[in-house]
Amino acid sequence: MSFADGLVSSEIQGLRERILWHPLWRQIEDGTLERERLSLFALQDWWLVREAYRLDALAIAGIADLEIQDLLIRKLTPKVGGYKLLLRFGEAVGLTRADFDAVEPLAGCMALTNYFYWMLAYGTPAEKLAAVSASEDIFVQICVRVAPALVRNYGLTPEQVAFFSAHDMIGEQVTPVDEALLARYDTPEERKRIERAIHLSHEYEIMFYDTILTTMIK
Template sequence: MGFADTFVTEDIQQLRRRLLFHPLWQQIEDGTLDVERLRLFALQDWWLVREAYRLDALAIASAPDLELQEMLIQKLLPKVGGYTLLLRFGEAIGLTRKDFEQVEPLAGCMALTNFFYWMLAYGSAAEKLAAVSASEDIFVQICARIGPALMRHYGLTADDVAFFTVHDEIGKQVTPIDDVLLGRFKTPEERREVVRAVRLSHEYELMFYDTVLATPVTQKG
């Protein structure tokens, strides 16, 4: 079950399938994605991960009541420290801390980041929740397949790919909270806003993955 499955349309289910089986992930699963492009993904994802605390903080600050703020804080806690696991993954595939510090976002990565910020600044309470939660949910599902594939094809250890495998545990803690939060939005207008935010979130995420695959890469010196 994906985020807001009881709300969404078949069109969004198709979007989810495109995300879950995007060529980026398919190539990792069959071991054909070159390491340089894997490094590109790690650096671009770092740009997003680095913004995660700010995004969560904005969501918490804009929550209309204390109960909602506390639930959003509970959602944040399982993710604390996750960025260090992405750095560890990057080092395992040949990146340095300097590479991460100097990363410049590609257009698809920046577009997804800006979408989240726009929703948190201007969206309704329903849209704020749905925009980020839909992305988190789909990435948890992707990671369940990618972690083992990285170990199988790229000679990485369980510690090296913990950034991916830890998402399963994060999902177990976050999904029940999302379900409670989603239950607050019951009117037809709120449900329409959730569906629209989920659709846009998935479309921007597709743009991000497309950009990672389409951008030329050079051999790391």
């Protein structure tokens, strides 16, 4: 069960299914995705992961309630150092640290990143939490399937795909915090804003994965 399962409409559940079974993940599971696209995903996800510390810091700084700040800090702690695991995965699919340092975001990646920053700048506290949490939550579910598929189909080791397998443990620690945070916003108006934030988050997530599949590889 996801923290969002009890919050969203059937329309959003449909979006969640589109993300979970996106062709990007299905091609990894059946071993047909080119290794070059694995590299492209690693680079574009690096852009997002690199921004994550700033996003979490802004979320913490933007909340005046000290109890909520404590919860947000608890949520950040399990994710510390995750970028090192992504670098390890990138190296396993042929990238260098110089490749990561020189990364430029594709349109779908930038759109998702900008959405998170827009929410942090202009959203209500409930919207800020829901927008980022929805994306993190569904990626945890994806990683449960992707990690073993990368080992099975691409000859990678469990250590090389730890960026994905570690998300299961992160989810176990983060999901209860998300539930505790969002439980504080239970008025009809707040729930409406939460649903809208999740809906947009999922649509931008789909756009990001579409970009990985459709971008021409040089």
